[in-house]
Amino acid sequence: MKGCACRAGLALLLAALGASVTGVAAGAVTPLKATLIVPGDDPRLERSRIERHFLGHTDGPANDGLQVALEESEFELQAVDAAVALTSQPADNLAAARTAAQAAEKAGAAVLLTDLPTDWTLAVADAVKIPVLNIGNPADSLREQDCRARLFHILPSERMRADALAQTLVSRKWSKLLLLVGQSAQDQLRSATVQASIKRYGLQVVATKPFKLSGDPRERDLANPLLLTAGSTYDAVWVVDSDGEFARSLPYRTVLPRPVVGDAGLVPVAWHAQFERFGAPQVSRRFAKAAGRPMTANDWAAWMAGKALVAAAIAAPKGPAAQWAQAMAKTPIDGSKGTSLTFRPWDGQLRQTMLLTDGQGVISQAPIEGLLHPTNVLDTLGADAPEKKCKVTR
Incomplete structure (x- = not known):
């Protein structure tokens, strides 16, 4: 018994020493700080609206997808002594969103993430000098005439969704x-x-x-x-x-x-929980286990935003903020859609495959098979470089 007590005491001592060393190592890491700004009272998350579950609409808060991405990337971050520190800040109006953005930048945030209305998103982008990741707003104006040099977009634009559906109709001769x-x-x-x-x-x-x-x-x-x-x-x-x-x-x-297409019937989305290729089932299962609901397109966009933060932190473990920003803009990201995804330099939009769903499963993907493009077939979805309306330089 005495020997057992000694061994137990030694184990506790070693565990304490290990925890101390881990704490020192963790303390030495310079985390990439990011702040998520969301509406304080989001009408999209009203209970009856979520219960009706319209295809292409969000079913829950953006923070769910972000947390899943960060938790599943802990090992990768630890392997290079990197870290991501995420905080969330609700805003009740445009002015509050702008103030939250300025406060976050002053507190050391290197990246802002937003799931806000169009004018709020622009107010945030204009209030800071750090990158802003738009997670949940598909407005084309944010990618075109109202684009900003440091504003990036994860969720597909309305034009990308429309192009995906138009391609699908062409392929079926409808x-x-x-x-x-x-x-x-x-x-x-x-x-x-x-x-x-x-x-x-x-x-x-x-x-x-x-x-x-x-x-x-x-x-x-x-x-x-x-x-x-x-x-x-x-x-x-x-x-x-x-x-x-x-x-x-x-x-x-x-x-x-x-057939009915568009906002019912056959609907173009960034993600569907029944997508069964490229590791997608594992992503959807991890999310469903953590959030208690199926993964939607908006959840995938939030998850991808977390992956973008992780990619930037791994590419530049010690920072500084300028290196994190550069890495985030240029590092390819795996979105479990079969190809590495990157941001377009002319409008800040994340290139990506689109899924066509009837709500029960994934019927097809876009770009359609056989479609050609001089450089990247993903640029057949949304505004291509020759037709860009965004005039800023990134």
Whole structure:
């Protein structure tokens, strides 16, 4: 018994010494500090909205994906004596987001991450001199006329999603389209993007019709799928519905037995939990275990933002901030989509494969097989270098 007690005491002493050494080593590491800024009361995360689970919409906070990425990268970071320190800061309005960004930079943050409305995102980018990673905003304006030199984008742009779907329609020879568009300002903006993609890939719009969900009995016909899809011959119905409520009622209710695409039916997304290639099932399972829900496109974007931070920290373990920024912009990242992903130098958008899903599984991928490009086929999704509207130099 006495010998056992001695051995136990020795083990405790060695464990204490080991912990002390680890603490010293950890203390010597210069962490890459990052701050996530999110809305204090995010309408996208309203309970009833999440319960309805519209395809392409977020189902949970961005911090979930970030934490999974950082936790699974601990061994890689420790191997090179690197570290990432992440904090989260909610903001209730644009001014609060700007103030949070300035405070984070002053406190030593090397990178900011945002999941904010468009004007808030621009306010944050203009308030600091460090890189800003846009995780959850797909607005094309942030990549085009309102781009910023230090603003990078993980989530695919609306143009990338539209191009992915247009390519898929071309590959299936569904060339004649009926376009149904909501009446909100966002739907009108997205409709213009959709029509640019349709023109880019030589598809034809046979008719464009507005729809409207209304409690007014006099406007009931504006949300009637049978009336809206009558009177034209088409190969597919493309619906633009940012809210998602009308779109989900459209499949299997059209006059002609035709597929529905866009915001219901066949939907282009950055990620789906049923993607079964390139290590994707393992990523989705790790996330589901940690967050208690399936991984969505926004979760994947947050996870990729964490991977970008880790890649920068590993490339430049001791910093300084300028080296972290350079590494983050140029280091390829593995997104479990079959190829290394990099940021485009002309608009800061992360190049990536898109997935086409019906909500049950992944039907296809884009770019479609056989499509050619002079340098990188991923640049067939979204604004390519010759057509860029972003005028900044990175």
